[in-house]
Amino acid sequence: MTILWDRDPAAAERFSFALGPRVNRVDSGAALSRALTADPDEDAVIVGPDVDLDAACGVVEGLRIEHTSLGVILIRRRLDVTVLAQALRAGFREVVSSDDLPAVAEALRRSRELSFRLRGAGPDAATRTGKVVTVFSAKGGVGKTTFSTNLGAYLASVGHRTLLVDLDLEFGDVGIALQMLPQRSMTDLVNMSGHLDEQGLASVVTTHSSGLDAVCAPAEPGEAERIPPATVAELLRVARHIYDFIVIDTPPALTEHVLTAFDLSDTLVLIATLDIPALKNLRLTLDTLDLLGSPREARHIVLNRSDAKVGLRAEDVVTSIKQDIAVMVPSSHDVPASINRGVPIILDDPRHPVSVALRHLADEHLRGVAATASPSGATRRLLPWGGRK
Numbered sequence: 001m002t003i004l005w006d007r008d009p010a011a012a013e014r015f016s017f018a019l020g021p022r023v024n025r026v027d028s029g030a031a032l033s034r035a036l037t038a039d040p041d042e043d044a045v046i047v048g049p050d051v052d053l054d055a056a057c058g059v060v061e062g063l064r065i066e067h068t069s070l071g072v073i074l075i076r077r078r079l080d081v082t083v084l085a086q087a088l089r090a091g092f093r094e095v096v097s098s099d100d101l102p103a104v105a106e107a108l109r110r111s112r113e114l115s116f117r118l119r120g121a122g123p124d125a126a127t128r129t130g131k132v133v134t135v136f137s138a139k140g141g142v143g144k145t146t147f148s149t150n151l152g153a154y155l156a157s158v159g160h161r162t163l164l165v166d167l168d169l170e171f172g173d174v175g176i177a178l179q180m181l182p183q184r185s186m187t188d189l190v191n192m193s194g195h196l197d198e199q200g201l202a203s204v205v206t207t208h209s210s211g212l213d214a215v216c217a218p219a220e221p222g223e224a225e226r227i228p229p230a231t232v233a234e235l236l237r238v239a240r241h242i243y244d245f246i247v248i249d250t251p252p253a254l255t256e257h258v259l260t261a262f263d264l265s266d267t268l269v270l271i272a273t274l275d276i277p278a279l280k281n282l283r284l285t286l287d288t289l290d291l292l293g294s295p296r297e298a299r300h301i302v303l304n305r306s307d308a309k310v311g312l313r314a315e316d317v318v319t320s321i322k323q324d325i326a327v328m329v330p331s332s333h334d335v336p337a338s339i340n341r342g343v344p345i346i347l348d349d350p351r352h353p354v355s356v357a358l359r360h361l362a363d364e365h366l367r368g369v370a371a372t373a374s375p376s377g378a379t380r381r382l383l384p385w386g387g388r389k
């Protein structure tokens, strides 16, 4: 989410091209401070063209001390040297013309990238521990559940406190893929909204034999609509203080719940397959992420069933999405067989080519370690933000 300080109720709509659909508009400096206290993880604020410059500079100067990784962007109708100098002295990251919405979008993306890097090394890192990894594809049947269950089980098995969250709220099958019988689900979190704590969260998780904890999707598809996106945000915030990794499985759609997860994710695993519709959807997803200001270095593209002989090659994927593929996962009958047995292949057959590929993804791109060494206490201490190289 992005905070927009602007007195005009229509401003969020006006700037939606640049800021995306998820904007929290506030109408005063005091309301801005309150919004940042309520959501300390927020890292982007836009100050609209009608806000008085002196007032905005005063507020931003104050924010610099407490919110060290926050980026504030000023929008003005006219840019001149005096405005630029005053704004930059006060601590605005960028000043952009209100006529140039692509420039506003680009400034927001740059600012988010900087905040992301600052948070990785900055003082907030001590209080924010767990790393949130969202596995997504806008297409069904491409391997989201396979990857998220295997990654979660692997991370847990090598000693990381790991939580798997099933955000496929209508048709989630994390419970089945891991052969677990959840007694409680995401629905039970709704009653705890606003005051979820460690005990509350512990009361809804189901633990797999690998040590992986999971918050499963509701048993009935109809329950999904009772779960507000704010519950997901609260779950992730609380979980981050308890777990080293939170892996999120998703439905094949950009639901409000998924957008909330994107907002709070450190890493995105985006699945590509060698078919044109899936590639088109991946491109649209990447465009949406650009619009939301999600940092590009946080995205890892994984090509599933990479050896399929279907006329499209991995090079074509790279050309189409203009981004490298992090990991290629081959196709194998052993994958559905392992799901049917309810045992993640990565644990059952660690030398299987699919397991090797997924372990590479976990070790190099999520944990930030080059080799599959078993974690010692020291590695563990280094790990919470280890993926941010």
Ligand SMILES: Nc1ncnc2c1ncn2[C@@H]1O[C@H](COP(=O)(O)OP(=O)(O)O)[C@@H](O)[C@H]1O
Binding pocket: 137, 139, 140, 141, 142, 143, 144, 145, 146, 147, 304, 305, 329, 330, 331, 332, 333, 335, 336, 337, 339, 354
């Ligand atoms: N690399 C693979 N090789 C063979 N089958 C796979 C592979 N990855 C996924 N599958 C199978 O494809 C089907 C869909 O995978 P799933 O993870 O449920 O997709 P999603 O969660 O994206 O809908 C499952 O039957 C799964 O076993």
Ligand SMILES: [Mg+2]
Binding pocket: 144, 145, 146, 168, 173, 250
């Ligand atoms: Mg799935």
